[in-house]
Amino acid sequence: MPYLVRHTSPAAPALRLVCFPHAGGGASYFRGWARHLAPSVELLAVQYPGRESRFTEPLVGEMAPLAEAVSTELAAEPPLPTVLFGHSMGAMVAYEALLRLEASGATHFTRLCASGHALDATPAGVAEDTDAELIASVKALGGTNAAVWDSPDLSEILLPIIRNDYRLIDTYRRAPGTPLLRAEVRAFSGDADPRITPEQAALWAGATKGPFSAHLFEGAHFYLTDHAAQVAHHAVAGL
Incomplete structure (x- = not known):
C-alpha cells in the first residue's frame, strides 16, 4: 500500500504539507490539521507499515529503507511547494527523506519542520x-x-509497533559527511519536553545552508496536540 495518505485534495493546490508521525503513530494523528489550514493547502501524512490501514504489513525496522520508500513516493507527486513536518521519530524520517529528495535534484521541497527531536x-x-x-x-x-x-x-497490538520504532530511532545515526540541506529548517519543541531542550533544538541550524528558525511552544513532548492550530500555521507560514 502507499506510504502517503491524502487528508485534503484541493482542486487547485498552492502548497503541500506532508506530516511524518512519531514512534507508534499513524497518519490519522494529523487528520484534524485540515481545519487549521487554508483550503489551498494539500495535506498529506505518511503511513508507516504495520499500523492503521497498513496493519497487516511487516514493520520497517531501519531508517534507510523507510526514508527511501517515502522519498520515492514524494518524488512521484506533482511538483508543488512542499513542507515536510515530522514529529519525534518522524522528524528524522522527514530529514532523511529530504536528504534523498535534494540529492535527486528536487527543488520544490522548500522547508523542513523538525519537531520534538534533536538532530x-x-x-x-x-x-x-x-x-x-x-x-x-x-x-x-x-x-x-x-x-x-x-x-x-x-497492548499486545501496540507494543511490537512501539518497540520497533524505538529501536529504529535508537539505532539511527547520521552518515558521516551528510550534506547540508538547501531547504529552510524550522525547529519546533515544547518548553517542558524531557527529550529536547531549546538549546538542542537550536542545533538544527547546523543541518542547513538555508534559513533557520526555532519555535518554542508551551507543553511537553506532545505539545502539538494542544496547539495544533498554532503549529500548523507556523509550519506553512510565509509560503
Whole structure:
C-alpha cells in the first residue's frame, strides 16, 4: 500500500504539507490539521507499515529503507511547494527523506519542520526494556491515551509497533559527511519536553545552508496536540 495518505485534495493546490508521525503513530494523528489550514493547502501524512490501514504489513525496522520508500513516493507527486513536518521519530524520517529528495535534484521541497527531536539525539535506550518499562516510558511522554494500555488486547497490538520504532530511532545515526540541506529548517519543541531542550533544538541550524528558525511552544513532548492550530500555521507560514 502507499506510504502517503491524502487528508485534503484541493482542486487547485498552492502548497503541500506532508506530516511524518512519531514512534507508534499513524497518519490519522494529523487528520484534524485540515481545519487549521487554508483550503489551498494539500495535506498529506505518511503511513508507516504495520499500523492503521497498513496493519497487516511487516514493520520497517531501519531508517534507510523507510526514508527511501517515502522519498520515492514524494518524488512521484506533482511538483508543488512542499513542507515536510515530522514529529519525534518522524522528524528524522522527514530529514532523511529530504536528504534523498535534494540529492535527486528536487527543488520544490522548500522547508523542513523538525519537531520534538534533536538532530543528533542521544538514544533513549528503551527499545529493549521489559513490556512494563516500555509502557511506562510511553505513558510518561503522554502521546498515547493511557487507557489503551489498560487493555491487554490493545497492548499486545501496540507494543511490537512501539518497540520497533524505538529501536529504529535508537539505532539511527547520521552518515558521516551528510550534506547540508538547501531547504529552510524550522525547529519546533515544547518548553517542558524531557527529550529536547531549546538549546538542542537550536542545533538544527547546523543541518542547513538555508534559513533557520526555532519555535518554542508551551507543553511537553506532545505539545502539538494542544496547539495544533498554532503549529500548523507556523509550519506553512510565509509560503
